[in-house]
Amino acid sequence: MNEQSPQDNKIVRLKLSDQVFERLREMVASGELAPGDVVPSERVLMERFGVGRPAVREALQAMQSKGLITITHGGRSRVNALTAGVAFSQLDDIAKLLLSSEPANIDHLKVIRHILERGTARLAAQKCTAKDAAELLALIDAQRAQLGNAELFMKADIAFHTRLAQITANPLIQAITEMMLTWLFEYHSSLLLWSGREETTLSEHAEIVKYLAANDADATEQALEAHLSRADSRFKVAPS
Amino acid sequence: MNEQSPQDNKIVRLKLSDQVFERLREMVASGELAPGDVVPSERVLMERFGVGRPAVREALQAMQSKGLITITHGGRSRVNALTAGVAFSQLDDIAKLLLSSEPANIDHLKVIRHILERGTARLAAQKCTAKDAAELLALIDAQRAQLGNAELFMKADIAFHTRLAQITANPLIQAITEMMLTWLFEYHSSLLLWSGREETTLSEHAEIVKYLAANDADATEQALEAHLSRADSRFKVAPS
DNA sequence: CTTGTTCACTGGTCCTACAAGTGGCTTGGC
DNA sequence: GCCAAGCCACTTGTAGGACCAGTGAACAAG
Numbered sequence: 001m002n003e004q005s006p007q008d009n010k011i012v013r014l015k016l017s018d019q020v021f022e023r024l025r026e027m028v029a030s031g032e033l034a035p036g037d038v039v040p041s042e043r044v045l046m047e048r049f050g051v052g053r054p055a056v057r058e059a060l061q062a063m064q065s066k067g068l069i070t071i072t073h074g075g076r077s078r079v080n081a082l083t084a085g086v087a088f089s090q091l092d093d094i095a096k097l098l099l100s101s102e103p104a105n106i107d108h109l110k111v112i113r114h115i116l117e118r119g120t121a122r123l124a125a126q127k128c129t130a131k132d133a134a135e136l137l138a139l140i141d142a143q144r145a146q147l148g149n150a151e152l153f154m155k156a157d158i159a160f161h162t163r164l165a166q167i168t169a170n171p172l173i174q175a176i177t178e179m180m181l182t183w184l185f186e187y188h189s190s191l192l193l194w195s196g197r198e199e200t201t202l203s204e205h206a207e208i209v210k211y212l213a214a215n216d217a218d219a220t221e222q223a224l225e226a227h228l229s230r231a232d233s234r235f236k237v238a239p240s
Numbered sequence: 241m242n243e244q245s246p247q248d249n250k251i252v253r254l255k256l257s258d259q260v261f262e263r264l265r266e267m268v269a270s271g272e273l274a275p276g277d278v279v280p281s282e283r284v285l286m287e288r289f290g291v292g293r294p295a296v297r298e299a300l301q302a303m304q305s306k307g308l309i310t311i312t313h314g315g316r317s318r319v320n321a322l323t324a325g326v327a328f329s330q331l332d333d334i335a336k337l338l339l340s341s342e343p344a345n346i347d348h349l350k351v352i353r354h355i356l357e358r359g360t361a362r363l364a365a366q367k368c369t370a371k372d373a374a375e376l377l378a379l380i381d382a383q384r385a386q387l388g389n390a391e392l393f394m395k396a397d398i399a400f401h402t403r404l405a406q407i408t409a410n411p412l413i414q415a416i417t418e419m420m421l422t423w424l425f426e427y428h429s430s431l432l433l434w435s436g437r438e439e440t441t442l443s444e445h446a447e448i449v450k451y452l453a454a455n456d457a458d459a460t461e462q463a464l465e466a467h468l469s470r471a472d473s474r475f476k477v478a479p480s
Numbered sequence: 481c482t483t484g485t486t487c488a489c490t491g492g493t494c495c496t497a498c499a500a501g502t503g504g505c506t507t508g509g510c
Numbered sequence: 511g512c513c514a515a516g517c518c519a520c521t522t523g524t525a526g527g528a529c530c531a532g533t534g535a536a537c538a539a540g
Contacts, residue, residue: 015523029337041490052525054294057491058301065302066334074490074532082341087334094306094327097269101322108412115359115413116352123351172348173355255492281521292494297522314501314521483540490533495526502521509514 016051017058024063028079039069039077066090084175099187113180114228118221124167125212125220132167133213139163140205147198154185160205256291257298263289264303268319279309279317306330324415339427353420354468358461364407365452365460372407373453379403380445387438394425400445441471
C-alpha cells in the first residue's frame with residue numbers, strides 16, 4: 001500500500017470550468033478535435049456539458065493560453081497544431097517576470113544555454129549534411145548583411161543558432177533553443193550595446209560550421225563553447 | 241528603418257481582460273503586489289480598472305494559471321513567490337498532450353535530459369561539497385528502502401537527480417530537471433515495468449557520488465552518461 | 481467574375497442574482 | 511484568561527439574460 005501524505009486524502013473539488021477544460025483536452029488528445037478543426041461554439045458547449053457560459057468561456061480561454069486553440073472575435077475558434085513552440089510560448093509572460101525580478105536568473109539562463117547548445121552542437125555534428133552546412137553559411141552571409149543594425153543582427157544570430165539546432169531533428173531542442181535566445185534578446189533589447197565584435201561573431205560562426213561539416217563532434221562542441229563564453233559579455237547588463 | 245512583415249502593421253486589439261492582466265503583472269513586477277500579499281478582490285479591481293466582473297475574473301484566472309497568484313473559493317487570493325518551478329508547472333497540461341500525441345517526443349525529451357544532466361553533472365562536480373555528497377548517499381539509502389515499490393522507487397530516483405541538480409546552485413536547472421523527470425515518470429506510470437535492474441541503478445548512483453565528491457568533472461559526466469544510457473531502457477513503451 | 485450588402489452566426493462585455501466558502505470577530509463556557 | 515463555537519460580512523463560483531462588436535457565407539447587382 002502506498003504511503004501518502006495527509007494531503008493525499010483530501011477531497012479536492014474541481015471547478016466546473018476545470019472539468020470542461022479536461023473534457024476539451026481529452027477531445028484534443030483523442031483526435032476528436034484535430035488540428036484545423038472548428039471548435040464547437042460556446043453555446044453548443046454549454047448545451048453539451050450542461051453548464052453556464054462562464055464555465056465554458058473560462059475553459060476555452062485556458063485552452064487558448066496553452067496554445068491548443070485560437071479564438072477570434074466573431075469567428076469560429078480553431079484547433080491548433082500541437083507543437084513544442086506553441087506549448088512553450090505560454091511561458092513568455094512569466095519568463096519576463098522571472099528574468100526582470102531576479103537579475104541572477106539571466107546568468108542562470110545563460111548557464112542552461114551553454115549546457116543545451118554544447119549538447120546540441122555535439123549531436124548536430126553527428127548528423128550534419130552538406131545541405132545543412134550550406135544553409136548555415138547562407139545564414140552567416142545574411143547576418144553579415146545586417147551589420148549596422150543591432151536588432152536585425154541579433155535576429156539573424158538567433159536564426160543561425162536555431163537552424164543549427166534543427167540539424168538534431170529534435171523539435172523540442174529547436175523550440176527550446178529559439179525560446180531561450182528570444183528571451184535573452186527581448187529582455188535585453190533595451191540594454192543592447194554595440195560590442196564592436198560582430199566580425200568576431202561571424203568568423204566564429206564560420207568556424208563552427210567548418211567542424212559541423214566535418215562531423216567532428218569534439219571540435220564543434222569546443223568551438224561552440226568558446227563562442228558562447230565570449231558572446232556572453234554581450235549580454236551583460238549595462239552598469240547602473 | 242526596421243524591415244517589417246505585413247503583419248507588423250496590423251492593428252491588434254487587446255481584450256479588456258488582457259489589459260487587466262497586463263496591469264496586474266506590472267503590479268507584481270514592480271513589487272506593488274509582493275509574494276504573500278492579498279490580491280485586491282474582484283469588486284475592488286472592477287472599480288479600480290472600470291471594467292465588468294468577467295474581464296477581472298478572466299485576468300485573475302490567467303494570473304493563477306501562470307502560477308502568479310493562488311485563488312481560493314470564498315477566501316482572499318494571494319500573490320505567490322515567483323519561482324521557476326511555479327512558472328514551469330503551467331506546462332504540465334500540454335506536456336502530457338505533447339508526450340501522448342507523438343510517441344517520438346518521449347525520445348526527444350530523453351535526448352534533452354541526457355544533454356541537460358550531463359552538463360549539470362559537470363557543473364555539480366565542480367561545486368560539490370562533502371555535505372552534498374553525504375545527502376546524496378542518504379538519498380541512495382532512502383531509495384534502497386523502496387525496493388519492491390516501483391512508484392516510490394521512481395520518486396526516490398527523481399529526488400536523487402533533483403538534489404544533484406541542486407548542487408549547481410542554479411534554480412532553473414533544478415526546476416527543469418525535476419519537471420522533466422516528473423513528466424517522464426508520470427506519463428509512463430501506467431506502463432512502468434519492473435526492469436529487475438534496481439540494484440544496478442543504486443550502485444551507479446553511488447559511483448556518480450564518488451566522482452562528485454572527488455570533484456572530478458570528466459568522470460562524473462561519463463558515469464552519469466553511462467547511467468542514463470542504460471536507464472533509458474526502463475522508459476521504453478511496452479510493445480503493443 | 482467581382483463587389484457590395486445582408487444576416488445569422490460567432491465571441492466580448494456587462495449586469496443582476498444567488499450559491500458556496502472563508503476568515504475574522506464576538507460571545508459564552510470552563 | 512483562554513478556547514471553542516457560532517455568526518456574519520466578506521470572498522469567489524455559477525448562472526441567465528441582454529446587448530455590443532466582429533466574421534463569414536450567401537446572394538444580388540453590375
